[in-house]
Amino acid sequence: MAKNLLIVESPAKAKTIEGYLGKDFLVKSSYGHIRDLVKTDDAIDTANNFKQKYEVPADKKAVVSELKKLAKEAETVWLASDEDREGEAISWHLYETLGLKDDKTRRIVFHEITKPAILKAIESPRSIDFNLVNAQQARRVLDRLVGFELSPVLWKKVKPSLSAGRVQSVAVRLIVDREREINRFQPEAAFRIVAIFHTGNPKESFKAELPQRFPDMAAAERFLADCAQAEFRVASLETKPSKRSPAAPFTTSTLQQEASRKLGFSVARTMTVAQRLYESGRITYMRTDSVNLSDTALRGAEQEIKAAYGEKYHKRRQYKTKAAGAQEAHEAIRPTYFEQHTIEGDNAERRLYELIWKRAIASQMSEAEFEKTTARIGISTRSEELVANGEVMRFDGFLKVYFESTDDEQDRTLDDDTDNALLPPLRKDQQVQLKQMTATERFSRPPARYTEASLVKKLEELGIGRPSTYAPTISTIQNRGYVVKEDRDGKSRDYRVLELESGKVATSTKTEITGAEKAKLFPTDIGVVVNDFLVEHFKGIVDFNFTAKVEKEFDEIAQGMKEWTDMLHSFYGPFHNEVESTIKHADRATNERELGIDPETGKRVSVRIGRFGPMVQIGSPDDEEKPRFASLRPGQMIETLTFEEALDLFKLPKKVGEFEGKEMTVAIGRFGPYIRHNNAFYSLPKDMDPHDVTTEAAIQIIQDKRKKDSEKIIKVFDENPEARIENGRWGPFIRFGKQNIKIPKGTDAQAITYADVLQWAEADEKKPKKRGRK
Numbered sequence: 001m002a003k004n005l006l007i008v009e010s011p012a013k014a015k016t017i018e019g020y021l022g023k024d025f026l027v028k029s030s031y032g033h034i035r036d037l038v039k040t041d042d043a044i045d046t047a048n049n050f051k052q053k054y055e056v057p058a059d060k061k062a063v064v065s066e067l068k069k070l071a072k073e074a075e076t077v078w079l080a081s082d083e084d085r086e087g088e089a090i091s092w093h094l095y096e097t098l099g100l101k102d103d104k105t106r107r108i109v110f111h112e113i114t115k116p117a118i119l120k121a122i123e124s125p126r127s128i129d130f131n132l133v134n135a136q137q138a139r140r141v142l143d144r145l146v147g148f149e150l151s152p153v154l155w156k157k158v159k160p161s162l163s164a165g166r167v168q169s170v171a172v173r174l175i176v177d178r179e180r181e182i183n184r185f186q187p188e189a190a191f192r193i194v195a196i197f198h199t200g201n202p203k204e205s206f207k208a209e210l211p212q213r214f215p216d217m218a219a220a221e222r223f224l225a226d227c228a229q230a231e232f233r234v235a236s237l238e239t240k241p242s243k244r245s246p247a248a249p250f251t252t253s254t255l256q257q258e259a260s261r262k263l264g265f266s267v268a269r270t271m272t273v274a275q276r277l278y279e280s281g282r283i284t285y286m287r288t289d290s291v292n293l294s295d296t297a298l299r300g301a302e303q304e305i306k307a308a309y310g311e312k313y314h315k316r317r318q319y320k321t322k323a324a325g326a327q328e329a330h331e332a333i334r335p336t337y338f339e340q341h342t343i344e345g346d347n348a349e350r351r352l353y354e355l356i357w358k359r360a361i362a363s364q365m366s367e368a369e370f371e372k373t374t375a376r377i378g379i380s381t382r383s384e385e386l387v388a389n390g391e392v393m394r395f396d397g398f399l400k401v402y403f404e405s406t407d408d409e410q411d412r413t414l415d416d417d418t419d420n421a422l423l424p425p426l427r428k429d430q431q432v433q434l435k436q437m438t439a440t441e442r443f444s445r446p447p448a449r450y451t452e453a454s455l456v457k458k459l460e461e462l463g464i465g466r467p468s469t470y471a472p473t474i475s476t477i478q479n480r481g482y483v484v485k486e487d488r489d490g491k492s493r494d495y496r497v498l499e500l501e502s503g504k505v506a507t508s509t510k511t512e513i514t515g516a517e518k519a520k521l522f523p524t525d526i527g528v529v530v531n532d533f534l535v536e537h538f539k540g541i542v543d544f545n546f547t548a549k550v551e552k553e554f555d556e557i558a559q560g561m562k563e564w565t566d567m568l569h570s571f572y573g574p575f576h577n578e579v580e581s582t583i584k585h586a587d588r589a590t591n592e593r594e595l596g597i598d599p600e601t602g603k604r605v606s607v608r609i610g611r612f613g614p615m616v617q618i619g620s621p622d623d624e625e626k627p628r629f630a631s632l633r634p635g636q637m638i639e640t641l642t643f644e645e646a647l648d649l650f651k652l653p654k655k656v657g658e659f660e661g662k663e664m665t666v667a668i669g670r671f672g673p674y675i676r677h678n679n680a681f682y683s684l685p686k687d688m689d690p691h692d693v694t695t696e697a698a699i700q701i702i703q704d705k706r707k708k709d710s711e712k713i714i715k716v717f718d719e720n721p722e723a724r725i726e727n728g729r730w731g732p733f734i735r736f737g738k739q740n741i742k743i744p745k746g747t748d749a750q751a752i753t754y755a756d757v758l759q760w761a762e763a764d765e766k767k768p769k770k771r772g773r774k
Contacts, residue, residue: 002026005074007067007094009081012279013113017080020115021122026074028067030081034060035093037144046572049565050141056097064097071098076106078122083109083330084287085139085558086468088132095128102127111288112336113281135558138567142166142550145572146541149579150534157582158529158589159609163480167465167473169534170547172482174458175450176523176531183640185446191220191498195386195437197232197377204424205435208377208388213442217496220439221507224500226381227437234430235378235385242391243367246398248291248319249332249360252467253460255286258359260453261405263351264519266485267452271471273352274333282343283335283356287467289460290330291319293363297334301364304338309400315366334360362402369395373423377432390423439498449520452485463548482527488635490516525591525614525638533589537582540575596643603627605646607638614638616646631668633689648691657695664698666690677702719754736761 004025008014011029018027035054037043045051056064071077077100079091091107094100106125110117143166150164190213198205214220250258252271259270274286293301298316305314319332335357343353370391377386393399426432450458456470465473477483490513499506523531534542541547550571556562592608595616603619610617610629614637619627630649632641653667653676662678673690675682675698682705684690688697714732715725723736725743732749734741734757741757741764743749 003075004078005067005070005076006078006080009087009090010275010279012276016113016279016281017118020118025078026070028070030067030090030094031060031063033090033093034064034067035097037140041148043148044141044144046145046576050568050572052137052141054093067094068098071100074104076104078125079105079107079128080109080121082287083111083285084468085132085136085554088129089136089140092128092130092133111285111331112283113278114336131560132558134564135554138557138564139554141568142571145568145575149576150538150541153537153579153582153586154530154533156588157586158533159526159611162526162530164530164534164541165476166541166547166550167459167469168476168480168482169531169542170464170544171455171459171473171477172523172527172531173535173542173544174455175477175483175521176528178447178450179523179528180639182446182449187443187445189441189443189495190215191217191439192442193220193223193386193437193439195227195377196435197388197432198435199424199426199430199432201424202435206375206388206390206420206423208375208386210384210386212384214439217439217441217498220498221505223382223384224437224439224498224505227379227434228500228503228505229381230434231380232386232432232434233378233380234426234428234432235376237373237375237426237428239371239373241394242370242372244370244397244399245367246317246362246365246402247359247404249293249334249363250356251289251291251321251332252287253289253456253470255333255356256456256470257453258405259352259355260451262355263348265348265352267456267471267474269348270352273348276345277343277349277353277356280345281336282340282345282349282353284331284333286333288330288333289467290321291332292321292330293318293334293360294331297331297338297360298364300338301361305361305365309365312395313365313397313400315364317364319363332360358402362398365398365401366395368393368397368399375423375426388420388423390420392422434500437500441495441497443493443495443514449517449522451520455521462544463551464544466551466554477527481524482530483521483523485519485521486517487519488515488517488522490514523637525609525632528637528639529589529591529609532591533586537586538575538578540578591638593638593641595641595646598647605643607632607641607646609638616641616649618650633691652690656693656698659695659699659702664695664702666693666698675701714749715752717754717757723754723757725749725752734760739764 002024006017006021006025006027007030008017008027009030009032011031014027014029018025021027035056038053038055043053045053077098079094081087081090081094087109095105105127107128108121108125110121146166147163151162154162154164192213193210195208195210196205197208210223214223247254255274256267256270259265260267265273271286274283277283278286298318302314302316333356335353338357338361341354341357343350345353370393373390373392375388375390377388379385448454452474455474459465459470459473478485492511493514494509494511497508497510499508531542553562553567557564557567590608592606595605595607597603598605598618601618603623605616605618607614607616609615612631614632616630616632617627619625621627628650630646630652632638633649636645653665656664656666656675658664659677665676666684667674667676668690669681671683673684673688675684675693677698682701684693684701712726712728713724714727717723723734725732726735728740732743734743734752736757739761741760743752744760
């Protein structure tokens with residue numbers, strides 16, 4: 001039996017580490033947390049200094065039993081869970097649950113899974129850091145108290161099965177606030193002037209822009225008319241060098257943002273792939289808010305840059321972390337071996353690794369050097385000057401490897417960039433020829449909706465959450481149905497263009513698509529209702545400053561500066577009183593809005609949250625006739641729904657034409673929108689709006705479904721049309737009325753007779769039926 005038992009969190013990590021240690025070590029995995037708070041209300045005894053009640057879940061009992069046995073047989077048990085607070089808590093849970101003793105237990109940490117790092121950790125063990133454990137306990141207890149006490153309030157006052165959480169509720173609030181900002185936004189138009197000049201040689205063309213914009217078409221037209229007969233000269237020419245420095249190596253937050261922008265990864269996917277890279281020894285620990293690099297890493301990067309690109313490309317840099325409470329002792333995310341430019345693995349692993357490698361290497365490279373030229377073009381008939389910018393790269397430096405993306409890149413329009421890569425040779429007072437000048441109507445833009453990446457950035461800026469919480473928070477608010485991540489089509493909008501060419505101004509109207517969204521976060525109606533209820537009754541919980549202050553207190557507990565139970569006492573008393581008061585006095589929240597009076601019935605039209613989600617209602621329960629209801633269409637919201645849009649929803653069921661002499665009707669049922677034809681029902685594809693179904697589309701859906709059904713049928717029996725053999729998910733079976741009968745193995749389906757069907761149906765009827773689990 002091995003003298004040493006080393007316990008890590010994941011099997012992949014165990015496998016990697018086992019290869020580095022000799023036969024004296026047995027490496028086992030705890031498969032994450034081995035125990036958690038009990039699911040019942042008595043998990044935390046608030047009257048007894050927040051004492052917790054833990055249990056080992058059923059799926060972990062076998063793991064715990066095996067680890068207990070191995071721990072008893074080993075001389076020393078090494079707890080090697082991750083180096084953050086959660087990892088420290090896992091070590092403590094293992095210590096408690098396995099009944100370990102101080103004299104035979106060692107705690108080790110490492111931030112990369114390499115042989116030198118593991119051996120170094122074993123040479124310098126420590127004991128469990130209870131400050132870190134207490135910080136994690138404080139977070140776990142606080143979040144459980146908030147969740148367990150707030151959720152029943154939402155069930156009573158909003159809708160059953162809802163839940164609330166400390167960080168998730170703040171994330172939802174950010175998204176709701178941003179949506180309202182966008183809804184309130186009124187775009188303002190202005191005319192943007194862009195000119196194309198040449199030096200006399202048409203091949204030597206360049207662009208210039210007027211720095212100011214004109215608020216109306218008349219002013220823009222006057223400017224162009226004045227320019228029609230004008231002379232244009234270079235009023236001034238300025239050339240100056242500029243430099244661009246590389247970004248710091250990745251933290252959890254910046255990795256999530258850049259993987260979203262460059263690779264299109266969701267925050268959760270980035271963390272899953274990074275976890276695999278870490279566990280296989282490719283990168284350092286992926287939950288960190290530090291931009292620090294170790295001396296070993298700095299030396300490794302220097303060697304690689306000099307070998308691959310040459311001495312002049314290297315510049316040693318040590319970055320300082322700006323994030324509050326960041327752990328400088330930890331490292332940024334970097335490759336464990338800089339000489340490995342690429343790795344073997346699946347496509348996602350290779351792409352994420354290369355991104356991490358490039359960012360870390362670039363951080364230790366020289367600045368990129370540019371020469372920037374600004375030419376001001378004077379107009380003989382006007383006082384304004386047009387500005388032309390050109391930039392020439394003199395030395396690529398870190399840009400040889402890596403260029404950082406920004407959030408607003410995808411929101412730019414093509415004509416936003418009027419810089420020239422290179423200006424032709426120009427001199428002061430030189431006359432230039434106008435080739436074309438345009439005044440294009442451009443509209444101010446609302447604030448951008450959050451992507452997963454930009455939401456992480458905002459949470460980090462506000463000091464809300466920590467590296468380990470960003471991904472679960474964003475997954476939770478989507479899983480709970482408070483927020484959806486989706487693409488939405490834009491709307492067409494006309495804009496005016498004035499064009500000066502050959503001394504004449506021509507006016508035209510063009511169309512653009514505006515407001516199209518890709519993978520953006522939108523609040524749902526239920527998310528808005530829950531947010532508004534919490535803002536009204538529990539302002540402290542969804543207050544950005546409060547949430548950031550709590551994170552700061554967790555950091556203070558981790559550093560031994562604050563007692564964790566004191567922090568919980570100061571929070572829990574006022575919070576619990578607020579919960580009890582809200583249950584007693586708060587009104588039920590439905591976000592109901594009255595939209596107007598239905599012209600046909602004279603009844604009131606309103607929109608609200610109903611039992612099955614947002615809906616429009618005509619009439620009220622007190623009327624003789626029952627009220628009529630209609631669900632909202634995708635993308636519609638209670639807050640912004642208009643009276644006309646509400647009435648449109650009652651146009652279903654609607655007739656969409658005839659097919660085979662029978663009427664086709666579109667309606668919405670329990671299981672979604674469908675077409676009814678000749679007493680048969682045909683579901684609409686998920687991306688098809690029932691209000692937009694045409695006759696041709698309805699016929700196509702019916703024909704496609706019939707074709708699919710006919711391909712399922714293997715044989716029909718003349719004796720009884722209700723008996724047939726069909727192809728199912730697991731092979732052929734007999735459908736006999738309401739019975740689905742298995743075909744004995746090895747039976748040729750075509751050879752089955754109706755007598756066989758009757759015999760098997762009778763045998764199937766006599767079989768004792770399995771009782772389903774409640």
